Amino acid sequence: MTMRFLGDTAVLTGRSLRHITRSLDTIFTTTITPIAMMLLFVYVLGGAIRTGSDSYVTYLLPGILLITIASGIAYTSFRLFMDMKSGIFERLRSMPIARSSVLWAHVLTSLVANLLSVVVVVLVALLIGFRSSAGLPAWLAVTGILLLFTLALTWLAVIPGLSAKSIDGASAFSYPLIFLPVISSAFVPTDTMPGPVRAFAEHQPVTSIVNAIRALLTQQPVGTDIWIALAWCVGILVVTFGLAMNVYRRKIT
Amino acid sequence: MTTQQVPAIQVRGLEKSYEDLRVLRGVDFEVARGSVFALLGSNGAGKTTTMRILATLLKADAGTAAVNGFDVATHPANVRESLSLTGQFAAVDEILSGRENLVLVARLRHLDRPGEIADELLERFSLTDAAARKVSTYSGGMRRRLDIAMSLVGDPPVIFLDEPTTGLDPQGRIEVWQAVRQLADQGTTVLLTTQYLDEAEHLADRIAILHEGRIIVNGTLAELKRLLPPARIERVEKQPTLEDVFLSLVGR
Ligand SMILES: Nc1ncnc2c1ncn2[C@@H]1O[C@H](COP(=O)(O)OP(=O)(O)O)[C@@H](O)[C@H]1O
Ligand SMILES: [Mg+2]
Numbered sequence: 492m493t494m495r496f497l498g499d500t501a502v503l504t505g506r507s508l509r510h511i512t513r514s515l516d517t518i519f520t521t522t523i524t525p526i527a528m529m530l531l532f533v534y535v536l537g538g539a540i541r542t543g544s545d546s547y548v549t550y551l552l553p554g555i556l557l558i559t560i561a562s563g564i565a566y567t568s569f570r571l572f573m574d575m576k577s578g579i580f581e582r583l584r585s586m587p588i589a590r591s592s593v594l595w596a597h598v599l600t601s602l603v604a605n606l607l608s609v610v611v612v613v614l615v616a617l618l619i620g621f622r623s624s625a626g627l628p629a630w631l632a633v634t635g636i637l638l639l640f641t642l643a644l645t646w647l648a649v650i651p652g653l654s655a656k657s658i659d660g661a662s663a664f665s666y667p668l669i670f671l672p673v674i675s676s677a678f679v680p681t682d683t684m685p686g687p688v689r690a691f692a693e694h695q696p697v698t699s700i701v702n703a704i705r706a707l708l709t710q711q712p713v714g715t716d717i718w719i720a721l722a723w724c725v726g727i728l729v730v731t732f733g734l735a736m737n738v739y740r741r742k743i744t
Numbered sequence: 745m746t747t748q749q750v751p752a753i754q755v756r757g758l759e760k761s762y763e764d765l766r767v768l769r770g771v772d773f774e775v776a777r778g779s780v781f782a783l784l785g786s787n788g789a790g791k792t793t794t795m796r797i798l799a800t801l802l803k804a805d806a807g808t809a810a811v812n813g814f815d816v817a818t819h820p821a822n823v824r825e826s827l828s829l830t831g832q833f834a835a836v837d838e839i840l841s842g843r844e845n846l847v848l849v850a851r852l853r854h855l856d857r858p859g860e861i862a863d864e865l866l867e868r869f870s871l872t873d874a875a876a877r878k879v880s881t882y883s884g885g886m887r888r889r890l891d892i893a894m895s896l897v898g899d900p901p902v903i904f905l906d907e908p909t910t911g912l913d914p915q916g917r918i919e920v921w922q923a924v925r926q927l928a929d930q931g932t933t934v935l936l937t938t939q940y941l942d943e944a945e946h947l948a949d950r951i952a953i954l955h956e957g958r959i960i961v962n963g964t965l966a967e968l969k970r971l972l973p974p975a976r977i978e979r980v981e982k983q984p985t986l987e988d989v990f991l992s993l994v995g996r
Contacts, residue, residue, distance in 0.1 A: 502852055506837065578833050581831055585828075586824060588852050
């Protein structure tokens with residue numbers, strides 16, 4: 492049964508990866524907004540922002556990467572919705588394949604697609620002056636956090652993908668996610684914000700994740716941020732995975 | 745289990761409601777192994793609902809159904825091994841090529857040599873020339889043929905075709921009819937639904953009419969034609985069509 496699950500998931504992941512390689516424009520569409528924001532903040536607003544670090548683009552990059560992922564996961568909803576609408580989903584359901592392979596294939600594809608988008612954004616950041624002296628372990632830790640964050644949000648994206656009535660409904664949920672980083676430490680230090688806003692900013696998941704990645708990239712001590720960040724990611728993952736599987740189970744019975 | 749003696753499909757007292765709407769109110773029929781059975785009914789009669797229950801995609805409220813001797817409620821995995829469903833709307837992957845679609849299904853059915861199986865089916869459904877093209881460039885008839893070809897991967901003993909020709913132009917329709925006849929010739933059991941009486945007339949060994957939640961008649965074409973009220977004396981020799989039978993039975 493496990494072998495069959497792995498085999499079926501691999502076959503279906505191969506299928507949706509082909510969708511990605513045949514429409515690479517989705518990768519560019521995903522990265523265009525974060526790149527535009529990065530350029531805007533670095534070249535227009537950045538001069539007026541005091542972050543206490545030498546390079547604003549280095550300060551900014553972690554938040555931009557999270558925005559990239561938050562907009563990238565909308566494609567998982569989109570692809571899942573299209574499978575439901577086109578009847579592929581029904582066809583797969585009436586075939587003797589491991590039942591959750593269909594979802595896992597979309598989730599694994601999302602990890603690959605978002606990793607690609609993140610690489611594109613990092614390359615652009617390097618072009619405009621981002622530098623990091625972080626070694627391999629720190630980069631691996633950053634990649635791990637980003638993958639975990641992608642995984643958590645992808646399972647969230649599965650829910651509207653399975654239950655939306657229209658294509659717009661399937662991707663609309665991601666808009667608020669893209670703005671969450673704005674009220675966090677992603678663009679400016681939180682200590683410049685007024686009381687209630689600051690309280691929100693300091694206690695929402697994005698801030699701890701941004702701080703942890705920033706510390707890793709600038710070789711600062713990560714402190715407790717990394718544990719808070721991991722706790723948020725795992726917590727969100729457990730909840731979204733549980734909800735998505737629940738919706739899926741109701742859909743297939 | 746000896747599955748050779750039992751009918752390919754057995755349906756008894758099947759009931760299904762969507763909230764207040766009682767779609768199936770006790771549907772009974774059997775489909776003999778190797779035959780083509782047409783479920784005829786107007787739009788909304790419950791044909792798709794019946795097929796979805798048989799394909800384990802939907803649970804019945806009451807009654808039993810078995811495919812290839814396996815109960816759909818208690819042995820869904822065996823049922824899924826035994827049948828292939830071609831839904832009312834072509835379920836093909838538009839972004840992949842025709843060949844890739846077939847290879848995908850062959851891999852998911854855990855068959856050896858998926859490439860060879862794909863090439864064979866492409867040939868059989870006259871899709872070899874279009875094999876490498878993205879499905880989004882296919883015509884309606886080609887898409888439907890690919891859809892049916894995908895259902896045939898692995899030679900399942902029972903095939904369901906839900907309104908296989910709805911929305912096709914006459915040429916596409918003829919192509920699909922040929923495909924169904926080929927299936928019948930090689931001994932596959934085919935359950936098809938249709939709103940077109942002539943389609944049932946052309947393809948099916950037996951025809952059942954689903955009306956107001958029940959099977960109101962079930963027989964061969966000749967038997968159905970005999971059900972026509974005899975009071976009909978015409979000077980011009982005219983064979984009653986299935987349409988006449990249908991209209992007289994549903995009382996319109
Ligand atoms: N998921 C559903 N929820 C509510 N009503 C449905 C659903 N699916 C089908 N129906 C209704 O059930 C009736 C039978 O539908 P269906 O089985 O699709 O008929 P057919 O395939 O014969 O056209 C129709 O009136 C249809 O509107
Ligand atoms: Mg229907």
